[in-house]
Amino acid sequence: MTGTTYGTGLASPRQAPAEGGRKGFKAELDGLRERMRGRGFSVDEIAAEIGRRYRVRPREAYRLAWGWSLEKTAARFNDHAGRQDADAEGRASLTACRLSEFEHWPQTARKPSVYVLVMLAEIYQTDVLCLLDFADHESLPQRDLLVLTRRPPAGTPFGEKLAALMDARGLSLRETAQRVSCSAGYLSGMIQGRRRPTGRMTARLEDVLAADGELAALAQAGEIGTRQDQNPPAPGDPPGPVREAGPAPGGGFSLSLPYVPGRLVIEVSGPAATPGLASGENAATAGGRLALVRDVTSPGLSGREVTGA
Numbered sequence: 001m002t003g004t005t006y007g008t009g010l011a012s013p014r015q016a017p018a019e020g021g022r023k024g025f026k027a028e029l030d031g032l033r034e035r036m037r038g039r040g041f042s043v044d045e046i047a048a049e050i051g052r053r054y055r056v057r058p059r060e061a062y063r064l065a066w067g068w069s070l071e072k073t074a075a076r077f078n079d080h081a082g083r084q085d086a087d088a089e090g091r092a093s094l095t096a097c098r099l100s101e102f103e104h105w106p107q108t109a110r111k112p113s114v115y116v117l118v119m120l121a122e123i124y125q126t127d128v129l130c131l132l133d134f135a136d137h138e139s140l141p142q143r144d145l146l147v148l149t150r151r152p153p154a155g156t157p158f159g160e161k162l163a164a165l166m167d168a169r170g171l172s173l174r175e176t177a178q179r180v181s182c183s184a185g186y187l188s189g190m191i192q193g194r195r196r197p198t199g200r201m202t203a204r205l206e207d208v209l210a211a212d213g214e215l216a217a218l219a220q221a222g223e224i225g226t227r228q229d230q231n232p233p234a235p236g237d238p239p240g241p242v243r244e245a246g247p248a249p250g251g252g253f254s255l256s257l258p259y260v261p262g263r264l265v266i267e268v269s270g271p272a273a274t275p276g277l278a279s280g281e282n283a284a285t286a287g288g289r290l291a292l293v294r295d296v297t298s299p300g301l302s303g304r305e306v307t308g309a
Helices: 025-038 043-054 058-066 070-083 096-104 114-124 134-139 142-148 157-169 173-179 184-192 199-209 214-230
Strands: 246-248 252-254 264-268 290-295 304-308
Touching: 025 043, 025 058, 043 058, 043 184, 058 070, 058 096, 058 114, 070 096, 070 114, 114 142, 157 184, 157 199, 157 214, 173 184, 173 199, 199 214
Parallel strands: none
Antiparallel strands: 246 252, 264 290, 290 304
């Protein structure tokens, strides 16, 4: 395979050789990845299956789980480092050959630094500990392990409470992940705010951590906040109460939005009372009238102003 490298030939006799050179390997790997994605498996789970099935190290398994060649991964790494201002001048650009050595260390001589491992975890969207296996833990310097095993900072109130509960129960990231049947990378993403907790996962965490409903409440608040952030009021507009849809005066149906001064509300009115008929209307024609209504309800004001029909 010229120009694009998926596997390596750097495995030692103690390690099963990577399958990248076998004919049809890429098509086989692509098929496995798509089948697992189709069934809802996460990248962490796909990487674990690739590692188990093809006996490759975690860093290579994650790259293959994304379907990236060594060259493409090195390019993504360098681009990410540049955007993070970690290596803005590109003086320490990662090459495909160097990445292959990092993937197979400690069977190779070149050890990945903490910086490299953290940056790889970011582009693979997982927890850095997921890129390490037992051989890495045995071979990495203690100072590197102390940095890598430090829990990531929480990015949301849900993440803060989750991390606090794990500390209170004396559970590590891996232990908690095992008890709730998810990957450490997924759990780390929830703590950092990169991944939204599902209802099922929140229920599992509630049970394992004996959270007494605190996580569920924060998860629900975060969901509401996310929906509001997707459609925020205009700058300078004060937030207002959300009024439920309900019957409008005269038997019609009114859908009111959260209060924002000057916002127009479309209201489909029902049959109007006779005294309120517009000139030339009768009850039959007024029943389907479409009116643009300016809701002027605010402190000191009341009522609705019909601006059109």
